[in-house]
Amino acid sequence: MPVVLAVVEAALKPEFSMHGLLATLGFAGPVVIVNGPVTKRIGMNSKGNALGQGNRANASIGRALQLLIRNMGGGIPQEIDRSILGNPGKYTFCFAEDEDDEDWMPLNVSRGSAHGSSTVTLFHGDGVQGCVAWHSRTPEEVSRSLAMALLSVCHPKTCQWSKALLVLCPDHYKIYQQNGWGRPEIQAALWEALKRPGKDLIRGAHGVPEGIEPSRADEIVDKFHEEDGLLIVRAGGKGAGQSAIIGGWPAQRKVEEIKIVSKEVGT
Known part of the structure; x- marks a missing residue:
């Protein structure tokens, strides 16, 4: 009950704008990530099938x-609830991080929470998009593969339009870990790999009307906003390089109004 x-x-x-998220035409609904000792105390799953059924x-x-x-x-x-399609996570979408x-x-x-x-x-999240990267063997290769998948969030030509949640699987994390990479290094490498020339993203480029303003053609453009633009968590089972991306709600582009929120669990 304290977690609920x-x-x-x-x-x-x-x-968090729960009413706005509820009334959106988009896919998103609330995604809950739980951290800390309470996850083991109540038997939450952060391992195999962490995003699925069975727990x-x-x-x-x-x-x-x-x-509620x-x-x-x-x-x-x-x-x-005006969602055009919704997503299966609107039944339930909650998992624990592997710590x-x-x-x-x-x-x-x-x-900003204390250790322990x-x-x-x-997080305002869509459904799960898999990133199958079996052949990447170095941190740089894994980062480039994950970044290519992350570019499709919302639309490959939209930037700073929504946020994303990357669920890093054990096999991908092991490559980072064995090379001494932690959260700061992973975040920095992904951020760099997600930069693209504005000329490829402007409206009409490559025959696609979606995109950013033509005035940004000469910029190098970040995919996500700097503040909470890309969250990274660890979860899942071992066996293959298959991480997951949960795209965000387009209203997250209003960074001063719509926030990802955290709350400490009471006793």
Whole structure:
């Protein structure tokens, strides 16, 4: 129950804009990431199939939020919930980060929480997009492969339009870890690999009307906003280089109004 209460309190923060997320025409819904000792205490899954079915705690926390949204918040599809297609995560979307490697800085710590604290973080997320990168063998190769997949978030020609959540699988993380890379190095490499010439992104370039303003043709453009533009968490099972990308809500481009939020879990 303390985790569910923290999730609800986080969702009700004005800067998360739960009503806006609920009423969007887009795909997104709330995604819950749980960090800290509470994940093991209540038996959450951060390993194989972490984003899927089969774990009561993961499923129940996300489902409790969705039931509150629907039954108390009026979030009924084709009424207040105006999503054109939605995504399966709007049934429930909650998982724990894998914190078993002491060298890894967990998401909540990277966002300012104390080491050893239990925290929930709410992200406005679409469904899961897989990045299958089996042949990458160096940190640089993994970063370039992941970046190529991340470029498709929202649209390959849109930039600073939404945020993204990268769920780094163990096989990809192992390549980073064995080469002494942690969160700062991974984040920096991805950020650099996600830069592109504005001339390739402007409206009409390559015969595609979507894109950025023509006035930015001479810029080198970042894919995401600097503040919380790309979140990275670790989760999943071993066996193949298959990480996951959860694209964000386009309203996240309003960086002063729409925020990813975290809340410490009470006792």
